[in-house]
Amino acid sequence: MAVDDQFTELIPKTCVVLGGRGFLGRSLVLMLLKLGKWMVRVADSALAIQIDQYDRDSVLSEALLSGRASYFHVDLRNKRQIVQVIEGASVVFFMDTTDLNTNDFCSCYAIIVQGAKNVIKACQECRVQRLIYNSSADVVFDGSHDIYNGDESLAYPWKMENMLGDLKAQAEALILSANDIDGLSTCALRPSNVFGPGETEFVPFFVKLAKSGLAKFIIGSGDNLSDFTYSENVSHAHICAEEALVFQLASVGGKAFFITNLEPMKFWDFLSLLLGGLGYQRPFIKLPAKMGQYILLLLKWAHKKLELGYFNYPLIVRFILSASHTRTFNCAAAHKYIGYSPIVSLEEGVALTIESFSHLARDSLYSRYCSSTGQSKAEKLLGNGKVASILLWRDEMTSFTYFLALIMLFYWFFLSGRTFASSTARLLLLATVILYGYAILPSNIFGFTIQRMSLSSFDISDAVVEGSITTTVYLWNKGFQNIRILAQGDDWSMFFKVAVSLFLLKLILSHSSLTTLIGIALVFAFTAFFVYEQYEAEIDGLVEALFKSLKGSMIILTRNLPESISSLLHNDDNFQPSKAPGRVKGLR
Structure with a gap:
């Protein structure tokens, strides 16, 4: 019996990665293949698979040739196609698909929500044992309230500004409610602000803003914290969840878990690392958060009224809301129940991401912006x-x-x-009236508390007084010394x-x-x-060009001068003080 168990363990298990050609799907497929114990079926909406630079080390190419990996075209709106793909698989990883048109709500609903229903039914029909859904931390974010160290006890908001987050929440709820029905065990993972090589939204979006000059603006105070997750850590979490579902059904099945790098930092500091690493100017101009809300309203109006097809309103809303609010999450449950811990640090992940997007880096002419001093x-x-x-x-x-x-x-x-003198007197009188009026105001007006100024605000420290006196004495003495020098006439x-x-x-x-x-x-x-x-580089270049043209004009001018004047200027330029006595001697 023990021999049979060992032999069974040597046989690769079959898994399906729905959305296997998306950003996170690629990363998960590569990790599964590198483990060597899986037969991987890659399924996505594209008619045929295309190998590109993000399929590192030709792992996927070799697996396709050897038969350890296979590709299937699937439309999540067609349950029959899903059944054909997952038949005989023991686990399904449900990732994001690549054909999502975020400007078309009906299409998004059909793929995300209706697609989740089809996947659940197909898994139940095919007796798939485990279904793991890649959700998002956006499912608990309403777009207006900050989240500090949020855990899985957070409920879904009644209303969301982010359409994709709303649809993801519906799909997640469907998948979690399907747990332990017809032998299917389910769970969901909620990564926050995922980034990494091959990412198609976060980095390209802000690089595009940087190229247009709009990335220099910070929405809000700039102090809001966010959790970020490197793509390889998300893939690692999916594998941990699959293993946990095998042995800990009660504590993992039907549950959702937040996944982050466990290194929260200021959103704008993180964005500065990415943009600075790619040679773009870091954000530094702060805009009030209210202005960000007005921008959202304007974008919403433009999206509905103008019907701009190229205008990715949901994506912009998602990033503006994330950039202006604190969103940090507690991963204690993921660590405890599925054994998740990050395998790539945030610093290393940022470095790898910058390296992978080197083709989007700014011209070296502007490399000064990514210098250490900045x-x-x-x-x-x-x-x-x-x-x-x-x-x-x-x-x-x-x-x-x-x-x-x-x-x-x-x-x-x-x-x-x-x-x-009159203006100064009036200004002092105005300041006196304002201070007196402020002093006699009541402590509470129509429910608003009037903050009182501390008397210490009007105190001047001894050090400041001494410094001012010292400076005054120095200037007086310096001025007197200059007057005496003038009086001597030397x-x-x-x-x-x-x-x-x-x-x-x-x-x-x-x-x-x-x-x-x-x-x-x-x-x-x-x-x-x-x-x-x-426009430092442009202005410096223009000044340099003007100096060069001026120098060239001077050369042309000196060439056209009479010989006597030209030789005199030439002799003056070559005059050396050490040779002056010799010249005088020669004139005698």
């Missing part, structure tokens, strides 16, 4: 401090607040028609610097265009550096 020339010119952050619009709300405040001050002092360089500076100041103040110049300078400061950072 600092642009504009940022270095501005000192890498708070001023740089404001003028380069790192935080849009902060920069806009400073810009608006400066515009108001500009109007107050220069455009109001008052003198500088330093002509100092005299000319002061004289020219005062003359220029007189010219500026004597003209009515001072107000215009200040206004232009204000607008220039908040636009020029930002524009320069966006």
